[in-house]
Amino acid sequence: MTLPLDAMLLQQLVNGLTLGSIYALIALGYTMVYGILEMINFAHGEIYMIGSYLCIIFLGIFTYFGLTQSHLLLSLFLVAILSAVTCAGYGIAMERIAYRPIRSAHRLSPLISALGVSIFLQNYVMLTQGSSDKVFPHVFPISSNSFGAFPITPIQLFIIVSAILLMAGLHFFVQKTSLGKAMRAVAQDKMMASLCGIPIDRVIVVTFVIGSMLAAMAGVMVSIYYGVTSFYIGYVAGMKAFTAAVIGGIGNIPGAMLGGILLGMIESLGAAYVSSEFKDGFAFIILIFILIFRPSGLLTKNA
Amino acid sequence: MMKKIIFIGLLFFCLNGCQKKVQEIVIGTAGPMTGDQSKLGGDVANGVRLAVDEWNEKGGINGVKIRLEIGDDQHDPKQAVSVANKMVNLGIAGMIGHFNSSASIPASSVYERAGIPMITPASTNPQLTNQGYQMVFRVCGRDDQQGKVAADFAVQAFQAKKLAILHDKTTYGQGLSEEFRKAVSEQSKAVEIVSFDGLTQGDKDFRGVLTALKGKNPDMIFFGGIFPEGGLISKQAKEVGLTAPIMGGDGIFDPKFIEIAGIAAEGSFVTFTPDPEKIPHAKGFFQKYKARHGEGLAPYAIYAYDATHILLKALAQAGGISVKGDKKKVSEIIRNMKYDGALGHIEFDTKGDVKASPYVVWTTKGGRFEEFWAPGQPMPTNASDVLMPATHDASS
Amino acid sequence: MQMLSSFKTILIGSLWCGLLVIPFMGVQGALLVAAVLVMGAIGYQTIFRQWALGRFSKMGLLLSGVYSRLRTPVLGRRFWGIGVVALLVVPIFLNNYYLDILTLALLYALLAVGLNITVGLTGLLDLGYAGFYGIGAYAYALLSTKWGLSFWLGVPFGAVIAASFGLLLGVITLRLRGDYLAIVTLGFVQIVYLVLNNWDSLTNGPNGILQIKQPEIGSFLLEQPIHFYYLALFFLIVALFVVYRIAYSQMGRAFCAIREDPIAAEAMGIDTTRMKILAFVLGAGVAGVAGVFFAAKYTFVSPESFTFFESVRILTMVVLGGMGSLFGAVLGAFLLTFLPEMLRGLDLYRMLIFGATLVLMMMVRPQGLLGTSHK
Secondary structure, three states, rough: OOOOOHHHHHHHHHHHHHHHHHHHHHHHHHHHHHHHHHOOOHHHHHHHHHHHHHHHHHHHHHOOOHHHOHHHHHHHHHHHHHHHHHHHHHHHHHHHHHHHHHHHOOOOHHHHHHHHHHHHHHHHHHHHOOOOEEOOOOOOOOOOOOEEEEOOHHHHHHHHHHHHHHHHHHHHHHHOOOOHHHHHHHHOOHHHHHHHHHHHHHHHHHHHHHHHHHHHHHHHHHHHHEEEEOOOOOHHHHHHHHHHHHOOOOOOOHHHHHHHHHHHHHHHHHHHHHHHHHHHHHHHHHHHHHHHHHOOOOOOOHH | HHHHHHHHHHHHHHHHHHHHHOOOEEEEEEEEEOHHHHHHHHHHHHHHHHHHHHHHHHOOOOEEEHHHHHEEEEOHHHHHHHHHHHHHHHOOOEEEOOOOOOOHHHHHHHHHHHOOOEOOOOOOOOOHHHOOOOEEEEEOOOOHHHHHHHHHHHHHHOOOOOEEEEOOOHHHHHHHHHHHHHHHHHOOOEEEEEEEOOOOOOOOOOHHHHHHHHHOOOOOEEEEHHHHHHHHHHHHHHHHHOOOEEEEOOOOOHHHHHHHHHHHHHHOOEEEOOOOHHHHHHHHHHHHHHHHHHHOHHHHHHHHHHHHHHHHHHHHOOOOOHHHHHHHHHHHHHOOOOOEEEOOOEOOOOOOEEEEOOOOOEEOOOOOOOOOEEOOOOOOOOOOOOOHHHHHEEEE | HHHHHHHHHHHHHHHHHHHHHHHHHHHHHHHHHHHHHHHHHHHHHHHHHHHHHHHHHHHHHHHHHHHHHHHOOHHHHHHHHHHHHHHHHHHHHHHHHHHHHHHHHHHHHHHHHHEEEEEEOOOOOOOOHHHHHHHHHHHHHHHHHHHOHHHHHHHHHHHHHHHHHHHHHHHOOOOOOOHHHHHHHHHHHHHHHHHHHHHHHHHOOOOOOOOOOEEEEEOEOOOHHHHHHHHHHHHHHHHHHHHHHOOOOOOHHHHHHHHHHHHHHHHHOOHHHHHHHHHHHHHHHHHHHHHHHHHHOOOOHHHHHHHHHHHHHHHHHHHHHHHOOOHHHHHHHHHHHHHHHHHHHHHHHHHHHHHHHHHHHHOOOOOOOOOOOOO
């Protein structure tokens, strides 16, 4: 059966939106750390990778105890929480070990340290979990387009909705809570914020915790979505999420969301209608064009 | 303190030196042991190790034990050359490797110069054996042999009218896909190739390109590449609503392919050597491999296992440990060897390629690979649960 | 008291890490990790630290002492002389394995010295350096296999072609600052890789280009590892000389001024735009030469040698050695080439330890081995 063209385009847009939601969640971690520390946390993608592994590991345990069979949604929820908490722990450890001691050093030093963390974590996961791809327990039936004519799978819908909820939650946190306000203050002027009595160290830790949790959620979603993960996925995803953060204007939270979704769309449409071989290149070509006309990204005011 | 360190260092050095005095034959293997392709490198090492252990249990080569050196080239040409030089310095008598063509080609010149025979289990790039080297062999088939069988099946038995081809932009995947396309168009002008596109190895999302394929309505999707992408393509194709079966080469012949794709893998086709369980020489190998690694077949482990046996057999024929001065002899023996192993019958031509690779088509059924079709046969009739092109419209 | 609080930190930290690894290694593995961490950290705190701190600072002093002496005219000449003689004589006694690693180290040193112009001197974060390197390599590979261009003509050709891409990238990134520039350079190397991998009719795609001509002097073919060693040494010395002259010229000072404070530099009448582009062009030119050498040595190029990861590796060498220090770049290149080779015996743990070492090195000397701790 040949689909009408517009239905196919719609399906492509849904694919892109799903991918984009995942990129956006990772990009948020980049952008928040950059906003506060002016540092590219190259190891952030590895937290996402660890999140995706944790999801499969915890789900495996739950399946062993029979929880997924009886309460699928509840166990998914628990898996997400557990993965997010563990990843937050990894984020804190990373900040304490690799970044805090060299916070005052030259701005390229944390880059190397981040790279070290990234290589370390990849090999740690490879050594402990094996080098072959880790497969998600088959708890979902394979289903295609079960919403009548509208081409979206339940998993895609689940990912898009949860990503929107998470982003809304983050927005509320940053805008309305006192910790969120402290974060914004530190991002604007660290010295001034500390003079006002804002505990800088704690704010930085909170930033890492939130960023890592969002990355963990992205990891959980990607495991559910693809049904498989491997220890090297963090590197490419991290690079793309970083690109997304820059497209939106790095340091800018709504910008990261927009950038991520835009990137997912460009990739899906580009792979489908232009060439799948250049899938990884479209993002950068668009990025270069955007930066030529708006040198600080889409959503930042040019100083 | 410094003195102590030097002392300990010297001690180690001496111990090392002492160890080396024990008579042994060293052979090497190399491939990507760390990094994104480490599963593949590990499979090769497992296969080689199994073969070496078998020989050592029998008492080694003419009573001399065999030791295995494993090198990690991370599929990087530069590291491959340095691993090769290191192996030469260690005095290896032969090499099983490297894995990737991009590593084997630059490394081959090192082994050639040193006069050490190398048998690669996996590098399928035709250029490797086109360099005119005497020491280079491969036990894996060339892409053209496999592509031909796949095309025979797709056109004659399966009677596909529209084919979509995907590959993973690697030497192996793209090479195989191009040979498949060539063979298809030689077979029949009526078959339309609706798409020929590459994707990125290591990527996990292929929905974009698969959704686009849906509009072109292919009867079969041929994928040139390896199992992680193959499994995902198979799964995501079903998810976007494609009903055409997936066909691939030996790179997707791995239990992980079925594990990743789950139920979506059912009714896929794979070209591979005939069922090794039916080959008498292979029985022992499978039992031992399963006992050790439990994961069933890993295709490159089989290639590596046979390659190692060929090498060791040649070394034994050439006179074992005394052969060190005359390595040309070993390569001559390999070239003239007629070997029956887990892959079936192997013979080399003058370039170092295998003369014939007896590929057949397998299918996936009930979560297992099953031999399905051999060249020259009609489509098996007991294939009611395998999707035929005629049933497409009815089912979708 | 201080001792106590540091013990508390150790315990909490080790427990923390132990908890984190439970899902990956199981409870037993986690206990083991925590125990090893506690013992290691306590051992470090009580015994090793004093000793190590002394050593490290002494080592640092020694290194910087050596380095500052290197720069005084009389002694410096002697030191450089000894170094060069050693590099000339030692390889005669080495086997091909060590020669090959040394050559690789020299090649990376050449790249690091080139990248040092862009990153170290001018302070522009360039993540796309491997792109220029690849362009140089492919330029020679294509010219030599298609038109039989000789190596000695290939070197200037490769340099010019790579440099013109440097010019292009420099012009594109004119208006960008800081990390925006970094991401465009990242995109550049990614696009170069994709083009090399996908433009099958020109670059032969993932199969790469084979049988590239090796260099000839008269009718003497350079093909042995030792020949390439000396060739690499020659290129490195020339590059060091040229970059050294640049660094201490008016141009070099302008580069440094841009690094320290672009606005002040602009105010002083430095044409910062032109200078930035120039830095890109010069760096790219050196990468082009290195690429030509790479193609000629390995007689084979394929796209996977020129990925973003390769860029990062070269950048790591520059930062580890100490930003802006020429000698540091060379040292960084040697260290990072030898370290993974020395760790080869550790098999699978090799890259794990390599990653940890990078983090540790940054903790001990964040400004790099020979960097001056400014800013």
